Amino acid sequence: MPNFFLRSVCTIIFLITSLCSFAQQKVEMADTMRSNGKIYVVVAVSITILTGLFIYLIFLDKKISRFEKNKE
Amino acid sequence: MRKSWWKILSFFLLAYTFIGGFLLNVPRLPILNESIRNLYFHVSMWFSMMILFIVSLVYSIKYLRTFNHRNDIFASKFAAIGTLLGILGYATGTIWANYTWITDQHQSLGSVLKEPKLIGAAIALLIYGAYFVLRGSFTDIDKRARVSAVYNIFAFVMLFPSIWIIPRLVGSLHPGAPGSDSGNPALNANDIDSSMRIVFYPAVIGWTLLGVWIATIKIRLQLLKDKNLINA
Numbered sequence: 001m002p003n004f005f006l007r008s009v010c011t012i013i014f015l016i017t018s019l020c021s022f023a024q025q026k027v028e029m030a031d032t033m034r035s036n037g038k039i040y041v042v043v044a045v046s047i048t049i050l051t052g053l054f055i056y057l058i059f060l061d062k063k064i065s066r067f068e069k070n071k072e
Numbered sequence: 073m074r075k076s077w078w079k080i081l082s083f084f085l086l087a088y089t090f091i092g093g094f095l096l097n098v099p100r101l102p103i104l105n106e107s108i109r110n111l112y113f114h115v116s117m118w119f120s121m122m123i124l125f126i127v128s129l130v131y132s133i134k135y136l137r138t139f140n141h142r143n144d145i146f147a148s149k150f151a152a153i154g155t156l157l158g159i160l161g162y163a164t165g166t167i168w169a170n171y172t173w174i175t176d177q178h179q180s181l182g183s184v185l186k187e188p189k190l191i192g193a194a195i196a197l198l199i200y201g202a203y204f205v206l207r208g209s210f211t212d213i214d215k216r217a218r219v220s221a222v223y224n225i226f227a228f229v230m231l232f233p234s235i236w237i238i239p240r241l242v243g244s245l246h247p248g249a250p251g252s253d254s255g256n257p258a259l260n261a262n263d264i265d266s267s268m269r270i271v272f273y274p275a276v277i278g279w280t281l282l283g284v285w286i287a288t289i290k291i292r293l294q295l296l297k298d299k300n301l302i303n304a
Contacts, residue, residue: 043091047087047091
């Protein structure tokens with residue numbers, strides 16, 4: 001009987017510890033980058049590229065509009 | 073510049089996509105980690121591609137009903153930008169898969185190359201590639217417009233088995249396939265976290281509007297070139 005008792009206690013302990021470790025499994029994210037604010041550098045760079053692309057598109061759009069006027 | 077509110081809207085939606093997409097909270101998931109933010113870029117490429125292909129299909133049908141040359145130009149340019157977005161979606165997908173399938177899930181390159189989703193998407197893009205080969209091979213402008221309009225309908229119909237049906241039937245590494253948790257090979261509307269929804273849907277609209285803008289610029293250029301032809 002004590003053997004059975006020991007076994008069940010051990011089982012429960014192992015079960016709990018394994019569950020705990022499962023719950024605490026850390027998913028790695030770029031938290032450092034967020035905490036020191038370097039993520040804003042990434043945002044600034046991508047917004048700059050996006051703005052540049054749109055300015056180029058506006059320029060192209062205007063140029064074609066000019067051609068369309070000349071033709072008519 | 074032809075002033076249109078949707079061009080400005082496109083800029084602000086994409087600016088929001090970049091700011092919100094990098095800064096807002098996303099679910100913390102193993103394997104995906106921070107790369108889950110690719111949803112705003114990779115997946116919206118495919119959504120925009122599908123929307124532009126639908127527009128192209130509508131213009132092809134319009135051409136076949138009216139035989140107005142304008143509709144043929146519209147159909148071909150929308151298909152061209154749709155294909156460009158599809159290629160970008162494919163390219164971004166390869167980068168993403170490299171870091172989540174091969175590196176983190178220890179898949180061999182062989183199993184990744186057997187992906188039904190990848191093969192289906194490649195077939196769909198190649199069919200659209202053949203659309204431009206077909207267009208280029210005609211010298212007669214009416215024959216070109218007519219045959220390529222019919223082919224465009226076929227190409228759109230081929231999207232159904234190649235990217236919507238077959239990847240749903242077989243197991244796949246791609247999120248949502250039967251092998252994984254949700255039942256949709258691209259994106260499950262019930263599966264997507266609500267914190268990502270608020271960036272994802274504006275991103276789709278923003279990228280689509282940008283694609284439409286580029287397509288209209290190409291259309292206007294082509295119309296200028298063909299002006300004499302159309303008026304004649």
